[in-house]
Amino acid sequence: MNDLFHNAAPNATRTAPPLAPPRTYPPQKPTQVYLFGTCVVDLFYPEAGMDSIRLLEREGIRVHFPQEQSCCGQPAYTSGYTEEARAVARTQLALFAEPWPVVVPSGSCAGMLRHHYAELFADEPDTLRQVRDLAERTYELAEFLLHVCQVDYQDRGAPTKVALHTSCSARREMQTHLHGRALLGQLQAVERVDHDHESECCGFGGTFSVRMPDISGAMVADKTRALQDSGAAQVLTADCGCLMNINGALEKQRAALRGEHLASFLWRRIGGAV
Incomplete structure (x- = not known):
């Protein structure tokens, strides 16, 4: 937020x-x-x-x-x-x-x-x-x-393209874009693609999306349009508030693209999930 x-x-x-x-x-x-x-x-x-x-x-x-x-x-x-x-x-x-x-x-x-x-x-x-x-x-x-932990992950998944969304405050305060990029960079078969509006807010902002729904809706429309135009097969983020907002907008648009939390993606890619 x-x-x-x-x-x-x-x-x-x-x-x-x-x-x-x-x-x-x-x-x-x-x-x-x-x-x-x-x-x-x-x-x-x-x-x-x-x-x-x-x-x-x-x-x-x-x-x-x-x-x-x-x-x-x-x-x-x-x-x-x-x-x-x-x-x-x-x-x-x-x-x-x-x-x-x-x-x-x-x-x-x-x-x-x-x-x-x-x-x-x-x-x-x-x-x-x-x-x-x-x-x-x-x-x-x-x-x-x-x-x-200084992890060194070995990728066990099929080749794929992903787009990484880093929320605005998390990006500014915790440098999540750098950490997420570095972890994804360890996965040999994962290509991270850049997208327009990558550094911008998705429009969630917690209570902001409730108090200013029109502005929030316009922001997530820009975000989801850029994500779909990127050619990514999947969206990743380390913030579930953003994930909920982006996935909700994509579902309303009947788009095939969906987002997932970075932790779940990493767990699956390194062969942790059965």
């Missing part, structure tokens, strides 16, 4: 957060991690969550999934409901007490944990320390597989 559509208070001045310095990755992969599954994965794409777990377990990592987890608080935050977002975020903070990495199969939700919780709790020094600790150990899934 894109914080471009945040409803700030009247006359408030908001600036984009400064670019984060390059991350320093641990020299060895951990033996245990948390998975923050996100509400959209939980409710609409549970297979993406399960495939994320399978990819992590394949690396010899034990995955912990706190059952009480829910939303990261981003819908409330980007709609201007700061107190409600703070309440949701505070609940999530209590669930990840062990010093394990928190892996998120969504670049936009990972960005919320890593970059925006600090703004929510800027006036609570004790909580802010906890937030900063969580931020330092929060990773988007593709980033974690690439830089922490």
Whole structure:
């Protein structure tokens, strides 16, 4: 979800957060991690969550999934409901007490944990320390597989062409386009094709798509048109909100093209799925 559509208070001045310095990755992969599954994965794409777990377990990592987890608080935050977002975020903070990495199969939700919780709790020094600790150990899934696990995948699938959609906020805050491209680049029989509007929002934006449906619809029309024109046989993304929006538009258009979460595609291509 894109914080471009945040409803700030009247006359408030908001600036984009400064670019984060390059991350320093641990020299060895951990033996245990948390998975923050996100509400959209939980409710609409549970297979993406399960495939994320399978990819992590394949690396010899034990995955912990706190059952009480829910939303990261981003819908409330980007709609201007700061107190409600703070309440949701505070609940999530209590669930990840062990010093394990928190892996998120969504670049936009990972960005919320890593970059925006600090703004929510800027006036609570004790909580802010906890937030900063969580931020330092929060990773988007593709980033974690690439830089922490240092995976080297061998492709077991048939030749295919894919287009990679990287959501606007995840691209800006978590560099998901670079991580996704690098992982796909390891798959010998997969050709990633570029498409127009690749860096642009698909129009979902969480509550933005509800509050401004005409603009949102025009944006996803541009996105799906470019994806179909690219010649790709499949669309991939690491954000299920975008996946839901793009697939919904393609289905309404009666197009043959469909999208899939990157985790499920990777799991199948490396021969993990039966």
